[in-house]
Amino acid sequence: ASTLVLAEHEAGFIKAASVSAVVAANSVSKDNSISVLLAGSGPSLQEAAAHAASCHPSVSQVLVADSEKFTYPLAEPWAKLVHLVQQRGGYSHIIAPSGSFGKNILPRAAALLGVSPVTDVIEILESNLFIRPIYAGNALCTVRNTGVDPCMMTIRSISFPVPPTSANSKSNVSPISQVDLSTFSEDSVGKSRYVKQTSQNTERPDLGNARVVVTGGRGLKSAENFKMLEKLAEKLGAAVGATRAAVDQGFVPNDLQVGQTGKIVAPELYMAFGVSGAIQHLAGMRDSKVIVAVNKDADAPIFQVADYGLVGDLFEVIPELLEKLPEKK
Template identity: 65%
Template sequence: MVMAAALLAGALRRGRAGGGARYFAGESLRRLVSTLVVAEHEGGLVKPSSLSALAAAEAIAKENKVSLLLGGSGPTLHKAAQHAASSHPLVNEVLVADSDVFAHPLAEPWAELLRSVQQKGGYSHVIASSTSFGKNLLPRAAALLDVSPVTDVTAISEPRVFVRPIYAGNALCTVRYTGENPCMMSIRSTSFSPTTESMPETKVAPITQVDLSFLNEVSSRKSSWVNLTSQDTERPDLANACVVVTGGRGLKSAENFKLLEQLAEKLGAAGLRFY
């Protein structure tokens, strides 16, 4: 009986010690979290999808130190940087890459920029929105940094535990990232609501110019910007829309597709066609 009691007491002590170690490791990880958010901007303002990425950074850890990366050129870039500096209480720094090279969302130069910023900043997390730009950039930048990205995150349980859809969205999967830093992830902006908390007037993050000397080393350009063709509409962008109306072969004719567009306008939704 004495030996059994001693064994039981030892097991309980080891259990408490193991639990304490896990708790300590979790708290240490939260304290060491620092996040780089790759932000998009338009018209001198940070896009709503990037503000949702800031909300995701807050979900990772309340003590998160967040840097916001903006690229482009001209007055609109610097206006967007001013907006970013006061966009969220967690924003610790706004990094600005001012060059015509980043005026358009080409993944090749942006991936080199992201690698350079990460190597100098040593961030634990890198977040981009699941927009066409983010989906194009993140895998390329992750390959340059030799890590595996976690895509389409819809919820964050712990700094390295995420929920993402699988099987065309028919199931949700909880995944744990076990790789090296940085943990690179794209988030679905509709799953993270931007903060409505008012910023104190004195809380404005510093704006820092990014060292672009690495551009001299990138001699080969595998892509070039041609033009952008888009249709002006008052309906929300598909990536940020809370309601999406879709139609496919069942509508059968172009006249019936007009019904889809009329319904989308009534609901204030994004319209999407499948053929």
């Protein structure tokens, strides 16, 4: 087997989710040769390529497409690039992380290559046998890909955690080669242009990758009260999340939403305050290692998934936690 991983990079590093895609590629088969494809322009691309070359011991080569067409990760040139690279490399698998980058690009590239992609793979059983959640994670579907190569998929990065050591292993640095773009087709490239990006506040850890997440639900009652939760998050070095109900009430912006329709998270510690535990919310956090729930309703469904449940008034519990929790460095 040979696998092409579509990687996303930022500020000279390939993103953690893309390294997860390499981990996923590694479970496709034992003798899998893994190529990481990066596209962009300028020095930060070359730095990211160097990072990619040593990000995981199983990477066998890094392919770099350096052109102004790829300065921003637009779907149109990227899909063409994947098509071009696939035609030359004949990979058996193409994998991308299922964030906004992968979900945007991979299906388009799949249409150009005439294959049906598999979305949101959480487990790779064999080289063509995958598990993906359906019905908001209420059922798991095992699918077999019986189509022609390449087998294309997006993977849920939380299901393919990156072993902490591999990130630093400098022992195995794989070769980096530039993609020859002389035959790059210009069709439908240039029809889309990047204008700008506005980023959210980055002081706290990113919700998707945080080790600890504290989430508030409708029980928080107001945007003002969410500040209390933010204090707790600061103390724990945690990211703040919210339920759909809290977002709908306008307590917090929608990018904090955890759940089927928001972010899917799997931190080591997930603390839910005033969260009832709607099935759509559970879908976004059920893979967390330790779940703590605080709710004054003892019958709230969140307690069914919680490792530690505390029935109580969060307006008393949160201040007490703030007072008693050990200080993070």
